[in-house]
Each structure stands twice: as structure tokens, then as C-alpha cells.
Amino acid sequence: MDGENLRRELADITKSLRRTLERELHAGGGDLIATAAKQKRKMAAKSGAGTAPAPAAAAEEIDLFGEPAPTKPAKVTPVTAFEAPAPLPALDPGARAAIARAAEPVLAKIAEEVRACRSCALWETRGQAVPGVGSALAGIVFVGEAPGAEEDRLGEPFVGRGGQLLDRIIKAMDDARLIPGLRLDRSTVFIGNVLHCRPPENRVPLAFEVEQSSPHLRRQLEALQPRIICCLGKTAAEHLLGSKASLASMRGRVYRVYGAKLIVTYHPAAVLRNPELKRPVWEDMQLLAREYQTE
Numbered sequence: 001m002d003g004e005n006l007r008r009e010l011a012d013i014t015k016s017l018r019r020t021l022e023r024e025l026h027a028g029g030g031d032l033i034a035t036a037a038k039q040k041r042k043m044a045a046k047s048g049a050g051t052a053p054a055p056a057a058a059a060e061e062i063d064l065f066g067e068p069a070p071t072k073p074a075k076v077t078p079v080t081a082f083e084a085p086a087p088l089p090a091l092d093p094g095a096r097a098a099i100a101r102a103a104e105p106v107l108a109k110i111a112e113e114v115r116a117c118r119s120c121a122l123w124e125t126r127g128q129a130v131p132g133v134g135s136a137l138a139g140i141v142f143v144g145e146a147p148g149a150e151e152d153r154l155g156e157p158f159v160g161r162g163g164q165l166l167d168r169i170i171k172a173m174d175d176a177r178l179i180p181g182l183r184l185d186r187s188t189v190f191i192g193n194v195l196h197c198r199p200p201e202n203r204v205p206l207a208f209e210v211e212q213s214s215p216h217l218r219r220q221l222e223a224l225q226p227r228i229i230c231c232l233g234k235t236a237a238e239h240l241l242g243s244k245a246s247l248a249s250m251r252g253r254v255y256r257v258y259g260a261k262l263i264v265t266y267h268p269a270a271v272l273r274n275p276e277l278k279r280p281v282w283e284d285m286q287l288l289a290r291e292y293q294t295e
């Protein structure tokens with residue numbers, strides 16, 4: 001085959017692969033897309049046209065939310081997402097402020113509906129429903145599993161011990177200026193859950209409960225127009241990616257859902273049980289910051 005024919009054939013194969021992946025994306029096949037991205041990166045590296053090396057990790061100077069700073073820079077393996085099917089939502093602070101203003105009444109209405117929701121039996125055992133907290137200002141959304149005892153008592157997500165750790169993680173990101181020029185705290189990011197009512201004894205959510213509660217999360221995400229979503233733990237990742245893969249295999253990859261990028265990290269409760277997870281979580285926050293700032 002001469003050079004021109006080979007070039008044409010390769011272009012056809014690329015087009016066809018791309019169509020298949022885009023179909024997968026619309027069908028929720030984020031896993032396949034991330035895998036394809038990984039494959040593409042490998043091929044590019046082999047051909048010498050690899051992606052730029054990861055910027056030096058900023059973790060050296062950073063107190064890992066209460067732990068001593070690591071002696072070595074964090075090792076991060078970013079995975080570039082497959083070509084975005086649509087541009088990411090705005091990064092510019094003025095445009096983000098406009099998105100946040102428009103989202104505010106929508107989020108308030110969803111919160112009202114969550115508080116009135118009786119779609120599954122959890123309303124009978126809940127103290128308070130927990131709609132979510134924060135804004136669309138930063139364009140970053142953290143999604144957990146379901147409210148625990150403290151959240152149920154106060155009506156706000158992530159206010160127990162796990163929540164205090166999440167606050168420290170967000171503060172560490174802010175202190176380290178992981179995203180220069182962007183203030184990060186509970187008011188500029190959004191923190192939500194797959195379930196909006198506490199399951200008795202904090203048991204794992206039932207499929208029916210997720211089915212009834214998750215449309216609230218979907219509408220929140222539509223209003224928030226995040227640039228990046230961070231799944232805290234397996235329940236959020238399974239739900240938003242429609243994948244039963246292990247959490248370890250979902251980490252370090254970048255997916256695309258709801259027009260945003262999405263990454264997966266350990267749940268703060270898991271980090272409280274196993275402090276060794278602090279370092280991988282910090283690496284995930286560095287990945288989040290890098291992906292947030294690129295298209």
C-alpha cells in the first residue's frame with residue numbers, strides 16, 4: 001500500500017473509532033473513553049509524540065491536611081480524556097459568576113423539593129433531608145454517598161468527621177494555590193450526595209433509593225455546570241459512571257459526564273480509617289486542579 005492510501009486508511013479507522021467512542025459516551029460509557037484515552041497516550045508515547053510531562057507536584061511544601069509533608073513529590077499519572085465531545089463549561093471568573101447567579105434559584109428550588117421528597121421510605125427515618133451546599137462559582141463539585149448522623153441532624157452535607165477532613169482537603173488545595181486565582185472553600189465549590197436522606201445505620205444505599213434521589217443530583221449538576229466533578233468514594237463513582245469497576249482502577253483517570261470532567265478519589269471516611277490514603281487523595285486533588293485548568 002502506498003503512503004497516501006495508508007494515510008487514508010488510518011484516517012478512516014480513526015474516524016470510525018471516534019464515532020464508536022462518542023456513541024459510548026452518550027450511552028454513559030465513560031470507562032471505555034478513559035481506556036481509549038489511556039491507549040491513545042501509550043501510542044503517542046511510543047511514537048515519541050507523548051503528552052507533556054506532569055508538572056512538578058506541589059505537595060512538597062504542603063501539610064497534607066494535618067499530616068507531615070511528604071519527603072518526595074507526589075507521583076501522579078494523569079490520563080488525558082478523549083477529545084471532548086463539547087467544550088467544558090466556562091473557566092473565566094466573570095462567566096462563572098453569571099452561571100452561579102443563574103444556578104442559585106434553581107438550586108434553591110431543588111433544595112425545597114428534596115426537603116419535601118417522600119419518594120422512598122427514607123423520609124420516614126430521616127431527621128432532615130440534606131440537599132447540598134455551595135455554589136457554581138468555582139465550577140467544582142464534590143459528590144459523596146449519603147448523609148450520616150451529623151448531616152441528618154444539621155441538614156448539611158459533610159459536616160461530621162469526614163466532612164471536617166473534606167474541609168481540610170479543600171483548604172489545603174486553597175493554601176497550595178493549586179488553582180491560582182481561584183478561592184476554594186465550601187461557598188465556592190458545591191458539595192452534594194447521591195442520596196439526600198440518611199439510610200438507617202448508614203447502610204449502603206439501595207438501588208431504588210438511588211433511583212429516586214439521584215434525579216435531584218442530576219438537576220443540581222445541570223444547574224451548576226461544573227468544569228470538574230470529584231466522586232468521593234465508590235457509591236458516587238458507580239452511580240455517575242455507571243461502572244462497577246474497583247475504586248482503585250477508576251482513580252487517576254479523567255472521564256466526561258454531564259459536560260464536565262470527572263475524577264474519582266477515596267471517600268474521606270475511608271481516609272479517616274486509613275491515613276495512608278491521604279497521599280493518593282492529595283495526588284487526586286493535584287490531578288483535579290490540572291484537569292480543571294485545561295480543556
Ligand code: URA
Binds near residue numbers: 147160
Ligand atoms: N458521607 C457522605 O458520603 N456524605 C455526607 O454528606 C456525609 C458523609
